Amino acid sequence: xxxxxxxxxxxxxxxxxxxxxxxxxxxxxxxxxxxxxxxxxxxxxxxxxxxxxxxxxxxxxxxxxxxxxxxxxxxxxxxxxxxxxxxxxxxxxxxxxxxxxxxxxxxxxxxxxxxxxxxxxxxxxxxxxxxxxxxxxxxxxxxxxxxxxxxxxxxxxxxxxxxxxxxxxxxxxxxxxxxxxxxxxxxxxxxxxxxxxxxxxxxxxxxxxxxxxxxxxxxxxxxxxxxxxxxxxxxxxxxxxxxxxxxxxxxxxxxxxxxxxxxxxxxxxxxxxxxxxxxxxxxxxxxxxxxxxxxxxxxxxxxxxxxxxxxxxxxxxxxxxxxxxxxxxxxxxxxxxxxxxxxxxxxxxxxxxxxxxxxxxxxxxxxxxxxxxxxxxxxxxxxxxxxxxxxxxxxxxxxxxxxxxxxxxxxxxxxxxxxxxxxxxxxxxxxxxxxxxxxxxxxxxxxxxxxxxxxxxxxxxxxxxxxxxxxxxxxxxxxxxxxxxxxxx
Amino acid sequence: xxxxxxxxxxxxxxxxxxxxxxxxxxxxxxxxxxxxxxxxxxxxxxxxxxxxxxxxxxxxxxxxxxxxxxxxxxxxxxxxxxxxxxxxxxxxxxxxxxxxxxxxxxxxxxxxxxxxxxxxxxxxxxxxxxxxxxxxxxxxxxxx
Numbered sequence: 001x002x003x004x005x006x007x008x009x010x011x012x013x014x015x016x017x018x019x020x021x022x023x024x025x026x027x028x029x030x031x032x033x034x035x036x037x038x039x040x041x042x043x044x045x046x047x048x049x050x051x052x053x054x055x056x057x058x059x060x061x062x063x064x065x066x067x068x069x070x071x072x073x074x075x076x077x078x079x080x081x082x083x084x085x086x087x088x089x090x091x092x093x094x095x096x097x098x099x100x101x102x103x104x105x106x107x108x109x110x111x112x113x114x115x116x117x118x119x120x121x122x123x124x125x126x127x128x129x130x131x132x133x134x135x136x137x138x139x140x141x142x143x144x145x146x147x148x149x150x151x152x153x154x155x156x157x158x159x160x161x162x163x164x165x166x167x168x169x170x171x172x173x174x175x176x177x178x179x180x181x182x183x184x185x186x187x188x189x190x191x192x193x194x195x196x197x198x199x200x201x202x203x204x205x206x207x208x209x210x211x212x213x214x215x216x217x218x219x220x221x222x223x224x225x226x227x228x229x230x231x232x233x234x235x236x237x238x239x240x241x242x243x244x245x246x247x248x249x250x251x252x253x254x255x256x257x258x259x260x261x262x263x264x265x266x267x268x269x270x271x272x273x274x275x276x277x278x279x280x281x282x283x284x285x286x287x288x289x290x291x292x293x294x295x296x297x298x299x300x301x302x303x304x305x306x307x308x309x310x311x312x313x314x315x316x317x318x319x320x321x322x323x324x325x326x327x328x329x330x331x332x333x334x335x336x337x338x339x340x341x342x343x344x345x346x347x348x349x350x351x352x353x354x355x356x357x358x359x360x361x362x363x364x365x366x367x368x369x370x371x372x373x374x375x376x377x378x379x380x381x382x383x384x385x386x387x388x389x390x391x392x393x394x395x396x397x398x399x400x401x402x403x404x405x406x407x408x409x410x411x412x413x414x415x416x417x418x419x420x421x422x423x424x425x426x427x428x429x430x431x432x433x434x435x436x437x438x439x440x441x442x443x444x445x446x447x448x449x450x451x452x453x454x455x456x457x458x459x460x461x462x463x464x465x466x467x468x469x470x471x472x473x474x475x476x477x478x479x480x481x482x483x484x485x486x487x488x489x
Numbered sequence: 490x491x492x493x494x495x496x497x498x499x500x501x502x503x504x505x506x507x508x509x510x511x512x513x514x515x516x517x518x519x520x521x522x523x524x525x526x527x528x529x530x531x532x533x534x535x536x537x538x539x540x541x542x543x544x545x546x547x548x549x550x551x552x553x554x555x556x557x558x559x560x561x562x563x564x565x566x567x568x569x570x571x572x573x574x575x576x577x578x579x580x581x582x583x584x585x586x587x588x589x590x591x592x593x594x595x596x597x598x599x600x601x602x603x604x605x606x607x608x609x610x611x612x613x614x615x616x617x618x619x620x621x622x623x624x625x626x627x628x629x630x631x632x633x
Contacts, residue, residue: 161585164588164589165541165589168500170502170590170591171589171590171592171593172502200493200494201495201499201505220614224614227616227618228616231606231618231620232606233493234538234606234620235603235604235606235620236491236604237498238491238498238499238537238538238603239500239538240538240539265615356584374584374585418494419494421494422505425505426506429505432502432503433502433503433513436516437513437517
């Protein structure tokens, strides 16, 4: 047998469908001259083949196991238009500076995925294939979603443009804080933190991802006290306020019941944890659309599969799926805070949330052009270990369309929660004003903040307390196309 | 008198900062013009947080490229409504945005009355909240 027969696609039908085991390349999952059509989904996998497995055969195996293949030839393929159902690996290139790793491009026909179903798409693309033995590891790095498939989704229930109109807040990032401590506060004490933060100048307060309905605070108690704080702060400031009421629960019935109560109390926003799963998220997007509700998505759990570069799913893919599934807010990292994320990679996630058309940008980890076909935009959320002293960096990195959440940076303020909120709001407005006036905030930021602090005691105290705090660790998930050291203050 | 840390209505981009001077306002207008936004002037004596439609002082200035012209409109509005809330708004007509891009208050009444929060006890422990401006019991134009 010649090498071409061993590795190339077998075109003779009788040979191709004789019982037995063939290489995936022989079965038709490696098509190097394939040109993806505008309606194909294209996936970029980072694969680490087992020793002795050709990268092309490994790529073909990924295509096979994520579409129609099983381990052996089956004659029942011939009852189908199997040529079009097979995913096609069409390009394999070595990952720069990572021996043994390859980028494999795989194209999928439009018919392979149920319309409007992230559950279905993920079951194929990150299903069995990720446990496949001939690969040591695999990671879904990026995905190009065809407009034809995008239009089968309704996307964010509200979207960042309409959210701003509803909240009457324009031209600046929104400010939030997560209520701390995460666990143990009673409803009454919890509502106090909400009231103080919002009256002090924040736009939003937030439940933590693991606050549901534990013995120390029943969910109804939390909602009632929180909404009293929200409404009091709204009257005290004349400004719309909100608090993400986490409606996550054990079952869909619980989640619906909690969401209905949040609506009844007049909340503008509810919150979901990513761990509830795709079907639950899409159900709640439908519910939110019917009930004029903003959906805040906390990405709890994502780090288990997004953080390591050799295996899992990149967060940029999760962000794309969540935009289609329908969320309005999404935690996307801070770059400068306590949680994983190099600045360019994190900016890539922000672009995926907010762009009308995302352009290929390798240093930011964006491997494909993506036309969003007018899908509403998701408001990214920067949360985790950030403080007022980083305001210039945050505004410079992320622009106006972002929610900056200072939890410890508000509640831990030496003069109290309201003072913490004032410090953050003054720092934010000062920086937006300076940027609009043409100042170079990335360079002059610290001086601009110090100057503002001269007439704002709370900001001065915040800078004195946290001004030098940085989380300067190397990122595990950075682009392979440019050196990106973690950002320092 | 409002009891939040600023002592005033906190709507808009810059309510936590000292009042912007006309020179500072001009810089903001120029920033917006540079982005291709259209400026407009709006005023009200009912600053309820959900009062979306303040009155327009003329049409949005779609074709005006000169910051001095926008400031002139603002000055005229201030003269006509010295005790009203006045805001400058910039509109971004880009596809996919088509909404307000900037908004900040540039005139306030001498005393800001603020809002009353009314609670109506409902079923169970539910409360129904109504926010109403202390000023709005009087007719329009006589509130501040």
